[in-house]
Amino acid sequence: MNESIKRTFVAGEDLAAYVRVKIESGTTSDPPEVVAAGAGEQHIGVTEYAVSDGDPVELILNAAPRFSVAADTFSRGATLYGAAAGKISDTSSGSAIGQALEACTAAGDIVEWAPYQVLSTTAATVSIADTGTFTLAATVEAALAEIYQHIQSAQKFVPIPLTSWMLGDGTNTVSFGGPATDPILDMTNGDTDSALRFVWAAASVVPIITQIPLPPDLDVTADLVLHLRTGKDADANTVTLASDAYFNNGDTKVEDVTATIAAAAGETTITIAAADVPAGAQSLTLELTPSAHAGDALYLYASWLEYTGTTLSA
Numbered sequence: 001m002n003e004s005i006k007r008t009f010v011a012g013e014d015l016a017a018y019v020r021v022k023i024e025s026g027t028t029s030d031p032p033e034v035v036a037a038g039a040g041e042q043h044i045g046v047t048e049y050a051v052s053d054g055d056p057v058e059l060i061l062n063a064a065p066r067f068s069v070a071a072d073t074f075s076r077g078a079t080l081y082g083a084a085a086g087k088i089s090d091t092s093s094g095s096a097i098g099q100a101l102e103a104c105t106a107a108g109d110i111v112e113w114a115p116y117q118v119l120s121t122t123a124a125t126v127s128i129a130d131t132g133t134f135t136l137a138a139t140v141e142a143a144l145a146e147i148y149q150h151i152q153s154a155q156k157f158v159p160i161p162l163t164s165w166m167l168g169d170g171t172n173t174v175s176f177g178g179p180a181t182d183p184i185l186d187m188t189n190g191d192t193d194s195a196l197r198f199v200w201a202a203a204s205v206v207p208i209i210t211q212i213p214l215p216p217d218l219d220v221t222a223d224l225v226l227h228l229r230t231g232k233d234a235d236a237n238t239v240t241l242a243s244d245a246y247f248n249n250g251d252t253k254v255e256d257v258t259a260t261i262a263a264a265a266g267e268t269t270i271t272i273a274a275a276d277v278p279a280g281a282q283s284l285t286l287e288l289t290p291s292a293h294a295g296d297a298l299y300l301y302a303s304w305l306e307y308t309g310t311t312l313s314a
Contacts, residue, residue, distance in 0.1 A: 005061040006048070009034045015057060017050045023077035023099045023114070032076055032101060034059065040122050044099055044114040062117035070104040070111050079125055080113055088113060092138045096125035152309050154222065158212055160286075160303040162196050168209040168287060182206060188301075200290050200298040202233075207289040212305065214281050222308035224272040226286065228258065229302040231265035235295040243270045246285040247278050265301060 012024040012033030019036050020043035027033040034057065037043040045059035071083035074090035078100045083089035088111075090100070098115040120126060123141035130143075137143040162185060183200040187193070198208065232239050239261045245254040254276040258268045284305070290298050 005064045006058055007031075007045075007061055007065065008056050008058050011035075011051045011053055011055050011057045013053050015047050015051050017047055019047050021045060021047060021057075021059060023101070025077050026075070027077050042096065042099075042116045042120050042122070042125070044116070061114060063115045065101055065112050065114050067110050067112050070107060070109050072107050073104050074100055076100055076103045081127070092125070092127035094127055096120035148311065151217075151311050152219070154306070154308040156215070156217070156307050156309045157227075158215060158305045158307070160210060160212055160305060162198060162300070162303065164212070165198065165208040165210045165288075165303075168207045183208065183298075183300075195301060198300040200293070202297055203292070203294050204298075205290050205292065207287050208300075209285065209287040211283055211285045213283055215307070215309075217309045217312055218281065219308040219310040220277045220279055220281055221274050222277075223274050224277060224284075225306045226270040226272065227302075227304050227306060228268045228270070228288075228300060229265060230258075230261045230268045231299040231301065232261050232263050232293065233296040234263040235293075237293050237295050238291070239293040239296055239298055240291045241268070241270070241298075241300075242289045242291065243272075244287040244289075245272050245276070247281045248283055251278065261298065265299070 009031045010029050010033045012027065012035040015021065015036060021034040022037040022041060022043050024033040024035045043062070045061040048058050048060060051057040068088045069086070071085075071087035071089040072091065074080070078090040079096045080088045080090055080098050080100055081093045081095070082097055083091065083093065088097070096116065097119070098113045101112040101114055104111045123144060124139055126140045127138055128140055128143050135143050135146055137146050165185075167181060167183070182204045183198045183206055185196060185198050188195045188197050200206070226243060228241065230241070240258050241261065242255065242257045245256070254272055256270045256272060258270050261268055288300070
């Protein structure tokens with residue numbers, strides 16, 4: 001039987017007897033401070049007895065510390081990986097192999113490090129090759145976090161083309177309108193500016209209405225945000241757009257309103273609170289109605305609905 005390999009460190013916290021420990025991140029003491037290793041974390045050794053924070057502590061090490069040539073600089077306590085030409089580095093590559101017992105101040109220095117007993121299998125200490133160059137993440141943990149952040153982003157959206165809006169009378173009648181109907185869906189300025197827009201003439205408060213399907217990855221516990229690109233004539237009147245929202249059919253109406261619409265074309269939003277989004281929401285009917293605007297024409301250039309995504313289970 002091999003004799004235990006022992007070495008004295010400094011306790012970075014109160015430590016019980018026979019607990020796994022790792023070198024504390026950011027330690028500058030000599031010898032380094034050690035703290036208890038967490039769930040799933042690697043360790044360099046085990047305490048022989050209980051100690052208080054700041055006291056010397058003798059560890060039974062997994063393996064004898066060794067010296068290797070460093071490929072780059074790193075701090076004491078850094079997680080180390082195998083580098084090219086038999087060197088060590090804190091740049092993730094493959095699985096982590098140990099922790100630095102001293103800082104490396106220049107590439108090529110020979111530094112002491114404590115090896116792990118087995119190769120690391122935790123996602124935060126296993127690197128990825130990324131042969132397709134899809135990410136800047138260097139570890140499995142960081143790459144997975146990036147993927148799930150994208151899946152559950154709050155900036156997923158459903159486009160609402162202007163051509164999907166119909167005219168309503170505010171009660172129960174809708175129509176596609178006609179060339180002379182107010183509001184008019186028309187080009188901004190013919191061939192000079194062919195961007196489509198709805199135009200409400202001064203004093204017109206005729207609503208427009210549309211219905212959109214909601215995506216299956218919609219997180220119904222998060223707010224929905226209706227984005228509108230709007231504008232109006234440069235007049236002193238305060239103008240807003242009020243929305244009535246209905247989910248599925250037979251739902252209770254949700255009423256919200258924009259902030260004051262500026263004269264210059266820009267983005268205006270209406271937030272539909274998560275509390276108003278029912279479980280199982282599959283469709284959303286939206287009705288937009290201008291406030292009184294006696295001296296202003298009101299313009300709607302674009303519309304879309306932003307939502308927060310969720311990970312699908314099937």
